[in-house]
Amino acid sequence: MWKTALTLALAALLMAAPAVRADEAELIATLKSADASVKDKADACRLLSRCGTAKAVPVLAGLLDQPNLAHYARYALEPIPAPEVDEALRAALGKLTGLHRVGVIASIGVRKDAKAVAALAALLKDADPTTAQTAAKSLGQIGTVEAAKAIEDSLASVSDENRSNFCEGLLRAAEALSEKGQVDQAIALYDKLRTLPKAPHQVRTAGFRGVVLARQAQGIPMLMEAVRGDDWILVGAAARTALELKAPETSKALADELPKLNADKQILFCQTLGLRGDAAAGPALLELAKNGKEGVQVVAIRSVTQIGYAPAVPVLAQLALSGAGEAASVARSCLASFPGKEGDQAIGSLLAAGDAKARCLGAELVAQRFSGPAAAVLLIKAADDQDESVRLAAIKALRDTAGLSELAPMLAVLLKGRGDAEIKAVESAVGALCARQTAPASGNVTVVKAVYGSLPNGPMADVTKKVAKLVKDGTLTIEASNSALGGDPAQGLVKKLKIDYTVSGQPATKTVGEGENITLTTAVVSSACVDPVVEAVAKAKGEPKLALLRILRTAGGPKALQAVQAALNDSDPQVKDTAVRVLCDWTSPDALPAVAELTKSSDNKVKILSLRGYIRLIPQANLPVEKKVEMLQQAAALATQTAEKRLLLAALGDVPSLQSLEMVAAHLDGELKEEACIAAVSIGDRIVGSNPAEVKPVMQKVAKTTRDKQLAARANAVFKKARK
Template sequence: MKYFLIALASAVIASQALLAAETPASDPYQGIAQYVFGGSRADITAIEAEIRKTPVEQYPAIEQRLLNVLKDPAATVDGRRFVCRLLGMVGSAKSVPALAELLSHEQLAHPARMALEPMADPSAGAALRAAMPKLKGKLLAGVITSLGMRRDNEAVPAIARAALDGDPAVADAAIRALGFIGTVEAARELGTLAGRVPEGLQRFVAQAQVICAGRLLEAGRTADAAAIYKALYVPQQSAAIRLAAFQGLVATSQGADALKLVVDSLQSGDAHMRAATLAAVAGGTKELKTTLVAQLPSLADEAQLAIIPVLADQTDVSVRQSLLRIISASRNAAVRSAALEGLITQGEAGDVPMLINMASDEKSADAAAARKVLERMSRSGVDEALIALVQKESGTSVATGIAVLAARRTSAALPVFAKLARSADARVAVEAIKALEVMGGDADLPALAELIVTTADAAVRDAAEAAASAICSRATDRAACSGAMLAALRKAGTTAARSALLRVLPRVRDEASLLAVKAAAADKEADVRDAAIRALADWPELSAAPHLVELARTADQRYAVLALRGYLRLAAAAKNLPAGDRVGMYRTALELAQRPEEKKQALAGLADVPSVEALGVLRKYAADAALAQDAMNAIVRLSKNVGIINSRQVLAVLNEIKAMTPPQEVMTQIDAAIRELEKGSQADGYIIGWLLAGPYMQEGKDGAALFDVAFDPEKPAAAAKAAWQPIAAAKIGSGAYAVELNKTPMAGSNRVAYFRTTLTSPTAQDAVLHIGSDDGVKVWLNGQVVHSNNATRAMSPGQDKVKVRLRQGENTLLVKLTQGGGEWALCVRICSPDGRPLDNVSVGVQE
């Protein structure tokens, strides 16, 4: 169950507790008049809801009621503040006088001007202008800011005077406001101020001039804007202002003037200016871009390198012809590469032959760049042009075209690939087969198998083998793969063909293919026999294991080693095989191994099998002088996987090998493992070590319905049939220990799992189980149900407290955990009746 249910439950409880406090008054307008910050907002919410559902033409009634509150001397300051905000939504010229009166109010000036600022009625601007002579300090600065946001040109003279105010906050607000107003008059005043304000405000004037020029440009006053940009583009200004001015100059210049600005900047050594230039070009007019495109081939190399990527990305101009001229004429490889890359977006289908020729020329410095362009060209018709080219051309250009089509994943080319795979030109055939390796499907397998059988060209055969292997690896129809490969194998007349087909069969992975490989392992032809044995050793599924064992027993040493290594690889990969069966595989390998290398490989593999049986095998080889250190290292590794579950057996083995006086490095690891295990399978009372069985499901039943369905682990007569695997609880954020099954391969919805462990008590005693579960939980102690809670909830440690009686000695604890969806977790802590961890109880599950 989702953890957010906790928060949801808390919210419900809180909302019930506060329900009365959040109920609006019978008249919310009277209620808002008494509002104090931190109190209920129910009246404010009620008025906001009324505004949302009221047509605009009916706003005057709401406005009047709000004005009544605003003018009420008994209304709170907090209430009137909210009224101002609401008047900003519904207010009209009628509200202006009341709001204007508040512009000098220390606490209400801000909300009042925020209500006036967006009002379209001219009276709002007039009220703000009229207030200026009466205000000073932050109140005056606020009114000036609002006039700037309104772009009130009538206020320009008064704002200009305020820009010389001795209060820096007022002066700063005035300068910025002139910039936002952005009229010719505001620009004139800013120009005058530039030489009059203190040095500390000069940069604010320059910033305001940039903004003002932008407003003028938007209004079509290009000449006025250009004059400002020109005045700012001087060394005395900061780099940021000069960059902005330069971009403005580019935007306001035309033809040759704009081109000169751009080219001079691109060819300068100023990286910041170059970046500003590129941004100006990208955002510039179509006329500017067209002029630049025309001059592009004649620009210096450095300028071309900078501008080509920008122009190539523009959709409103065509750069193609200029790029083609640069590609054919430039002596600079980097410039040609940039121009080629520009064709990714600007190139057309007609450019394909030229690019194919370049990409096919192994001596050309531009071959790789041309190939990249072909693979990524985005215009329509490119795929069709490539397909047409590979069908009518010959030689290297065809091979290149095929490779490009494969890289582009052009599915329409598949029939062409199949046809060209039979080409007499080996280069073409190999490239077509490589394309099928990437894109081909089951339908291409018969032809590939036929090629393997019939071709006399080793390169073609190798390519066909690789393609068939790739297709069979990803195919879902194993029968189609098997049919094609085995039919070809039956009629193959050469050793090379038979060997190639045998190497494909491990990718097919079906029983018929496995039997064919096994039969070929006894072939009279040595090369065929070699290919078959290697294919068997490479087989990816456990079905090959018996055949590999047979080979390891009967073949000569070279192939016996190969077979045994294949067998060990299967054992290591068989993670889902029951632990006992995996241990059996490693036992067999140890019995068959003649060399220490394979024996050591088997011992290392046993360390990854979470089983006490594996521990026993390793203990046996710890007494073998030639393998002792490898066996001991494996025991230490295994102890970390199974020690928490089988601590007694593991501790006993660790102490035994410690007594054998191993090398110091191994001794240090053994001591560390012993110390870790002696802490036990519990921490602060939390049970860490468990055996886990499941998941168990039943068609048509959700997690809650499965709570009362008895599966094998809870049936005494069937419990032995359950497959148990060790699992350990991990520390979670709260400091508790929990098993989070949603983070394991068992994760899913509508299922149950069972946990089992053994509690060993030195005496009969009372205890309390503190249980947290997501979702439902049922608990048995020594076969008796002691707790049952079919809950749907998020897990929290200690949600349920269960009183139990432990008997002296071993006590079996069984827990059933249901799962609806989402998180799935269990947390169990064993405590004394007074709530303290029960430290004298040990936890040590035995398999």
């Protein structure tokens, strides 16, 4: 019965319904029951702490000497609003010993029972240090004049072991008296603590803090005495106390003292004044911001900004323009974040200044301060300022702030072609804008390669077919797990899933840890970004056109590719050369046919560039493996330089077939044997199931040839698979 009642009471209370209270009688019955477990009784105590009355006091008091339940009993007794609790705890003081008595002493302190002062005062001389220390702290919590006097009278004879705890008790008493409005008594105790012989430094600083805060404005002279002193413990305490002191005269007193302090103290109290935020400290901080020593100056600059002292703005601008050292850098940062309209006006003044250096700084700061709205202001400077350095500064600032609405004006600036530096700056800004306009897109997904296991060099399985089937069945989110991918290829090891794939011809690679998901999408640049660039290419000439072609490589997509292909026939040799380079560096395999055509060029430079691009794009293409091998064989016939051969081996490693393994194996004795070993293991691991006899001797040779121990281990693992 008692167990059912306790369960129901606990459930009712935990539901926190205001109208429902646990049944006190049932809980008391649980505590009295000889059959109830310790846990059940502990739960009953927890509930009684919320719903208990004087009726529960006798049974709870009876548990105060129980080893497993005394703590729970006190937990229940402490919040019960009944004088019977205090009577029971006082009575227990004379009956209990050891830790049980210590616990009761602490509970008396929690309840602030003034009638227990005499009994606790007697315990201050107890031979047990824990008892005496707890009695001192509880007297401090009670916080009456009598309680404080009991502790104070004991300080003269207190042992070193107990001193800190007795001081803590006296400090608690002082705080309690101050809260009750008995300020004079509290001040006397704080003074006692701060001047106490042999007192730990934390006691002295606590007493100092207490007396200054209790006196408020009248405590400022004592605060300033500590500021001027040589005791750095008190100096630090003064800085912390100043942050709490509400008296408005505090900031002025500290500010007046600033010029007289040494550099270390100036740094500390500049920070303090900045945190206080009083404008009264402005002139003193500003003087140090202008003329302070290096370390002091930097802190003063930050603090004068923190309080928003408007007269500091011109000084910050002057310091920022000086361009010298940390002070200039901090001044620029502070100008960008200076609170209120004064900061706005200062930056506006810089933008309109006659000095080009000032306008450059204004462009830099307006981007930091205004973000989106800054773009319109910056465009005016980028398009119309007479000084190239200002235009460059504005364009560079636009790199991080411009959106689609700024694209057309930026392209107009680019088409003006006012110098190489400006063209490159706009190219960078527009390219960054295009990168920000990318968004995830799904489409025709082709899985090029998928591996799962202890990547990159541990045991792994080729799961390309498995992932491709999932995609074919309509699943675009692939879970990296043994169950989803058909087994555990690396038992006991941390595994990853890596998928190389294309979405509508756009290549992408993603890797995740075991238990995570890969969603097969890719980032596509918005047509609203690509179309204006394509239109600008048709209008541009010279260097601007070259920059626009390079931007199209960043943007990508069918329209961009068509524009670059059209530029291959441009009459300007520079445009044609840039178009070749852009096309050969294209990131998606939709450029493969055009790049393949370039490999037939009679121009040796074009042939080399296109061959490298052709080899790089083949593994990404949505083509049968046999066709990819055929294309790579054609490329191999053209590859005469080491760089192309290295690219070829890497590409073959991503095209798993017996023919690609044979091509790679032919290089195991050549100058690129390490690259050949890597490609051979990549291919062999994926075709060993269908071609074990052919894979085995190649893996044997790789294990003997490579100097990479991890690669040799992988080759041996594939060799073992081939023997099964």
